[in-house]
Amino acid sequence: MTADTRPPEAIEQLTAGLEARGYICDREIATVVYLARMLQKPILVEGPPGVGKTELARATSAHLELPLIRLQCYEGLDEAKALYEWKYGKQLLYTQILREKLNDLLEGTQSLDDAMGRLHRFGDGFFSEQFLEPRPLLKALQSEAGAVLLVDEVDKADHEFEAFLLEILSDYQISIPEIGTVAATSTPVVLLTSNNTREIGEALRRRCLHLHIGFPDEGRERRIVEAQVPGIGDSLRDQLVAFIHAVRELELRKLPAVSETIDWARTLVLLHADSLDRETVRQTLNVILKHQDDVGRVTRALPDLLSRAVRGY
């Protein structure tokens, strides 16, 4: 993607590029990714689990040929794990090794003040970059060529961490008290994903482009299955996708997402099925449904669903 291509073509290219990496996306997704690069803004990706939020980051990084740096959020995540840490062990080891050197250095000093004064001449050797352990956020900023930074499931992290992200997301810089401010060498592409277990704060939303990925339509899902499960036959693929779409219309505790569709397709290919029949479906329902209630409900509706899926094809 070059700067001088016109936007519609650039977005076409991006779509094709992502597709080459096995990620079939619609125009909306491609447009937002394109905009994120143009406006240098992070993307907040929301949607039900398993629709390929994380996968989007992976495909983007592969397409742009930038390293993917991933930060998985969880409750209790703090700066030390997200940003940087001092290599405490190394610092300790070095002071031990250098003890004799230090003794030599301090030889002949009379008072404590004197000794301190002499030490001061050597700068803060132990608090320099060599002793800094960069964590994902710092790594993304330091990366020379740029990077794709994925902050996964940001809704799992605490409010405090969310507030702390703000500085990085708006200015692409962070301050380390002992060293100073570290600014990004080249702006990383940032994706944040959220499953909406908790409302994300307004401030964070305001700084991001918002992208909602829902369940794909049948056409796109067929292409996704084709891209992800190469060995699958056409008729099985079409029936399977139609079946999944019929299941999504039921009221279930957890609807099967794209990842479940792919798993199921793989399972059926392994079982050498070439079309859906009642027995196979019944035995493999647990691949797409994760609650016993749901399995029960779908089993009851099975004849209807199957006939719709097969007739639809």
Add this chain to the structure above:
Amino acid sequence: MQATISDFVRVLRGIGLPISVAEVIDAHEAARSVGLSQRTLLKSALGSTLAKTAEERELFDGCFERFFTFQTLQEEDGDEAARKADGKSPQPPAAAGTAEAPSAAGAESPLARRLMDDDWTTLDAEIAAAGQREGANRVASFLQRARFTRSIAEALGVRDMDDEIARLEAGGPDQRDTAVELERRRQLVHERIRDYVDRQIALFATPMEAHQRLERLPYIRLSHIEQRHYEDMQHLVRRMAKRLMAAHARRAKRARRGQLDVRRTLRSGLAYDGVPFNPRWRQRRRERPRIMAVCDVSGSVAATARFLLMFLYSVNAVLPRTRAFAFSSELHEVTDLFDRHPLEEAVATAVELYGNQPTNYGRALADFQAACLDAVDHRTTVVVLGDARSNYGDPGLDSLRAVYQRARQVIWLNPEPRVLWGYGDSEMPRLATACHRVRTCNTLKDLERLVEDLLRTAV
């Protein structure tokens, strides 16, 4: 384009999307970098910068469809605008035929000339321009329709044309024909203008009015709210409950961290020779109150009861041990209605089953005492909702006092305004002596405040 996006943002804000200036700037940049040539691209670009939740996105999508069909018409190159304008033109095909017959003899004012030339494209553009000048995009209500129609007509020079028609009518037969034709076309112009104003109203005023109604609902007395707004109300209750829960879930978390509890640390250290091996933290004990809601569901109070129950069960995640009772004379526990049925249905059933009887506070409170006094303890908050009008019967003061002495607090909610308490058969002043707090409660806002108080004492 800049003006169009600004107008669009105003519409979005009007229907309740909180859009900041920074986001508007982003939207402009996004629109510039994708260009305007493709509508879907523009939609994605504006959508991702202006709408920040799935809910907002839904509102945005609807708005975008409405706004950019009308608006872009004026923006796009003249060709297309002309074609579309022709397609929609209300003028009958016969008009083209008759247009030839009377020569434009005597038609002098610019408007009259345009009309006789059938130059609807220019006219449409002029209507739009006049509308802009008159501020038609700031129309706030359909009541302003006549006003805008008139002022746009005047801006186009209808008055000059009227003078002209009068003059022509006084002239020769040829001129009189022109006058009749002009008069007919004058009607068409009016229709055109009214169409334009209606579109502006559909774009700007209607969604805003709907939103404003939603904003006002919490302040309207619950007993005055009409049945058809119940769905909106349920939506509002859910939204308020969600906000309250988010706020209080957070506080609960913070209360989990604590200071060092020296005594417990030393005690646990005894096993290790007094070395304080396991630091223990002092924790504030979280006491979730148990709520018992006792609701009068007879006619006058039913609406308030309905929303109180709805509210209490919407915050179920934070207040899980709520029990609900409904009475008009006998008291019935309705807790398991709520366990078995969806919220709206349960509320409606409770009101239907136990309402429609004369209120008897003495009976109901005595029932409550008999059935639940043992379950009331120092953690229980009893919320009684009723107008305390006992039909001159026993108000049940003794029963309430027995509850008052055991409960953590008794809150009485009265939907009547305070000035009416104590008049007629209202027993509120006497019953108030057996309550920790008495408050009026007749709007959704009051309910929200109550639930917020309950939650605050919860953590």
